[in-house]
Structure formats: C-alpha cells, structure tokens
Amino acid sequence: MSVASPGPLSGPLAISLGDPAGIGPELIAEAWSRRDSERLPPFAVIGGAEILRAAARSRGIELPVKAIASLDAAGDAFAAALPVLDLQDGAWSPGAPSREGAELAMGSLAEATRRTVRGEAAALVTGPVAKARLAEVGFDHPGQTEYVATACGIASGDAVMMLAGPRLRAVPLTVHVALAQVPTLLTRDLIVRRARIVATALQSDFGVSRPRLAIAGLNPHAGEDGRFGDEEQRIIAPAVALLREEGIDAAGPFPPDAMFTARAREQYDAALCMFHDQALIPLKTLDFDEGVNVTLGLPLVRTSPDHGTAFDIAGKGLADPGAMIAAIRMAGDCAARRG
Numbered sequence: 001m002s003v004a005s006p007g008p009l010s011g012p013l014a015i016s017l018g019d020p021a022g023i024g025p026e027l028i029a030e031a032w033s034r035r036d037s038e039r040l041p042p043f044a045v046i047g048g049a050e051i052l053r054a055a056a057r058s059r060g061i062e063l064p065v066k067a068i069a070s071l072d073a074a075g076d077a078f079a080a081a082l083p084v085l086d087l088q089d090g091a092w093s094p095g096a097p098s099r100e101g102a103e104l105a106m107g108s109l110a111e112a113t114r115r116t117v118r119g120e121a122a123a124l125v126t127g128p129v130a131k132a133r134l135a136e137v138g139f140d141h142p143g144q145t146e147y148v149a150t151a152c153g154i155a156s157g158d159a160v161m162m163l164a165g166p167r168l169r170a171v172p173l174t175v176h177v178a179l180a181q182v183p184t185l186l187t188r189d190l191i192v193r194r195a196r197i198v199a200t201a202l203q204s205d206f207g208v209s210r211p212r213l214a215i216a217g218l219n220p221h222a223g224e225d226g227r228f229g230d231e232e233q234r235i236i237a238p239a240v241a242l243l244r245e246e247g248i249d250a251a252g253p254f255p256p257d258a259m260f261t262a263r264a265r266e267q268y269d270a271a272l273c274m275f276h277d278q279a280l281i282p283l284k285t286l287d288f289d290e291g292v293n294v295t296l297g298l299p300l301v302r303t304s305p306d307h308g309t310a311f312d313i314a315g316k317g318l319a320d321p322g323a324m325i326a327a328i329r330m331a332g333d334c335a336a337r338r339g
C-alpha cells in the first residue's frame with residue numbers, strides 16, 4: 001500500500017475521561033507520563049483532575065495537573081503538566097461503577113465532543129465507558145460512535161466504526177445488535193454506503209492512495225454456493241459488484257475463517273465484516289494492546305482505545321496503556337493528514 005505522511009497538527013486533542021471507575025483515567029495519566037518517549041501530540045482531559053491524580057498514584061505516577069479554562073492553554077501547559085479543563089470531578093473508586101461516575105463520564109464526553117465540534121480541539125479521543133451504566137443515567141445511544149455522529153449532525157448510520165491495529169483494519173458493518181438481527185439488517189445498500197465511507201477515509205485520514213477492501217461473507221464457507229445461506233449471493237456479491245463498477249477496489253465475499261491469515265491480510269487495507277465479533281475477534285487477537293477504535297465518516301477525527309472499562313483490573317496497575325497511546329497517536333496523525 002502507498003501511505004502519505006501526516007503534516008503538522010493544528011491544536012491539542014480533547015480527551016474524555018471515560019468511566020472513572022474503569023481503567024481510562026490511569027491510562028490517560030500513563031500516556032501523559034510517556035508523552036516524550038512516545039512522541040505524543042499535546043492533549044487535554046475534560047474534567048476529573050482529582051480522579052486522574054489518584055488513578056496516576058495507583059501506578060506510581062506523581063501526576064502534575066494544570067487546570068485550564070480553555071483548550072487554547074493546553075499546548076503551553078502540556079510539557080510540564082497534564083492540562084485538565086476543570087469543569088467537573090468526583091471520587092475515584094476503581095472497579096466500583098456508580099451513577100455519579102456514569103454522569104461524570106457522560107458530561108466529559110459531551111463537553112469534549114462539543115468543544116471538538118466547535119474546532120477548539122484538533123481531534124477527539126474518548127475514554128472507555130460502560131454502555132449499560134451510561135444507559136442507566138439517560139444516555140440513549142448504542143455507543144459513543146453514534147453519540148458523536150449525532151453531535152456532528154451526521155446520521156448515526158453514516159458513522160462507520162473501524163478497529164485499526166498494526167496488523168489489521170477491520171470494520172463491523174453491523175455493530176451493537178443481537179446476532180439474530182444481523183441477517184435482517186444486512187442489505188446491499190448498507191454495505192455499499194459504508195464501504196464508500198471506508199474507502200474515502202482510508203485515503204483522507206490514513207493516506208492510503210488506492211484502498212483495497214476485502215468483504216467477508218456471512219455464512220460458513222461464504223455460503224458454499226447457497227448451501228449454507230444465501231446472503232452472499234443475494235446481498236454481498238451484488239454489493240461488491242456495485243463497488244467495483246464505481247471504481248472502488250473491493251473483493252469478496254471471502255470465506256470469513258480464512259481471510260485473517262497473515263497471507264490474506266497482505267491483500268487488503270481493510271476487512272469489511274458482517275457483524276461485530278467477526279471484525280473484533282481477529283483484531284483483538286492480533287492487536288489488542290495497540291488496537292484503536294476510529295470513527296470514519298465524521299467531519300472530525302474521533303478515536304478510542306479498542307478495550308473497554310476493564311473494571312476487574314482498574315487501579316491495580318495491570319492495565320496495558322498501549323491502546324490508549326495508539327488512540328492518541330492515531331487521532332493526531334489523522335487530524336494532521338486532514339490539515
């Protein structure tokens with residue numbers, strides 16, 4: 001693949017705290033402490049100064065925090081302290097999610113998104129939230145992807161989730177729905193619309209000049225000529241044909257079980273998968289500690305680590321910071337490519 005390099009970055013990144021009982025705050029602190037060795041762009045966190053300090057201490061990091069009134073101040077502060085837009089805070093209770101924590105996570109996400117939409121931040125990085133906990137405090141979106149899309153004025157169906165790591169980029173074409181619903185949701189138009197968004201974003205945000213898309217089948221052996229299901233013949237193959245007519249380098253439907261081998265991965269820049277786990281199982285198996293969840297098709301750049309809140313290990317010093325660091329780096333790189 002041919003890949004263009006990013007240019008300079010226009011401003012700081014805005015990071016939402018995520019659920020304060022999860023591993024988000026400690027990993028943001030860890031990322032700041034490694035800002036030089038990891039060559040991270042400047043970022044600021046929205047809220048949670050005391051939580052961040054306490055979470056940092058649990059990993060042996062003495063975290064200097066600089067309260068800032070606007071994101072303009074983040075760039076100057078970043079070298080010496082973690083800039084925090086000090087709007088809201090709470091108690092740090094690792095592993096013990098609460099209503100207060102979910103409200104804080106939702107407020108931080110809302111403010112980080114709002115400021116990025118207004119152009120105060122170069123890109124948005126979201127800390128991990130627990131969807132069930134957020135729903136309990138009135139968050140009525142399937143996930144942060146749809147929330148950010150709506151805040152940008154984009155139909156949530158036109159915001160495309162891609163999980164990206166060093167070895168694989170994988171796009172689940174249906175996401176947070178029951179497996180039984182997947183065949184009812186897959187249509188030729190859905191595949192085509194989302195594939196177009198992926199192809200465009202691979203060019204604009206990832207610098208891939210001629211993206212190659214591999215489209216998975218839904219059924220075992222991609223249906224075995226209709227013997228094990230006919231979605232490949234009725235829906236997926238016609239979508240691939242239409243994409244090719246438009247000049248998009250799409251191929252498939254491929255038998256899903258063989259399309260993630262090292263040899264197969266050399267043939268494409270992104271795998272488009274029919275449902276959540278078809279995409280996320282290979283991605284997390286290959287790249288869990290460097291995996292980034294990036295939303296394609298938005299007017300702003302939004303990334304998140306591939307993992308969730310990991311309440312089971314929060315505050316224990318066990319969480320690997322690699323995916324958070326990769327999410328910060330990717331947000332900066334994608335925003336810089338857009339200029």
Ligand SMILES: NC(=O)C1=CN([C@@H]2O[C@H](COP(=O)(O)OP(=O)(O)OC[C@H]3O[C@@H](n4cnc5c(N)ncnc54)[C@H](O)[C@@H]3O)[C@@H](O)[C@H]2O)C=CC1
Nearest residue numbers: 127128129130131304306307308309310312313318319320
């Ligand atoms: N970007 C986001 O906001 C995401 C949020 N979630 C939310 O997270 C909550 C928990 O989801 P789970 O499916 O349990 O996934 P999870 O990623 O939180 O945890 C799965 C397993 O991986 C481990 N793990 C996760 N991150 C790790 C890290 N950085 N280092 C070492 N080990 C790590 C955990 O300890 C756990 O054993 C759910 O409520 C879900 O909604 C899940 C995925 C992404």
Ligand SMILES: NCC(=O)COP(=O)(O)O
Nearest residue numbers: 142143144145146293304
């Ligand atoms: N499994 C991916 C995930 O849950 C992330 O969802 P989102 O909150 O980024 O939409």
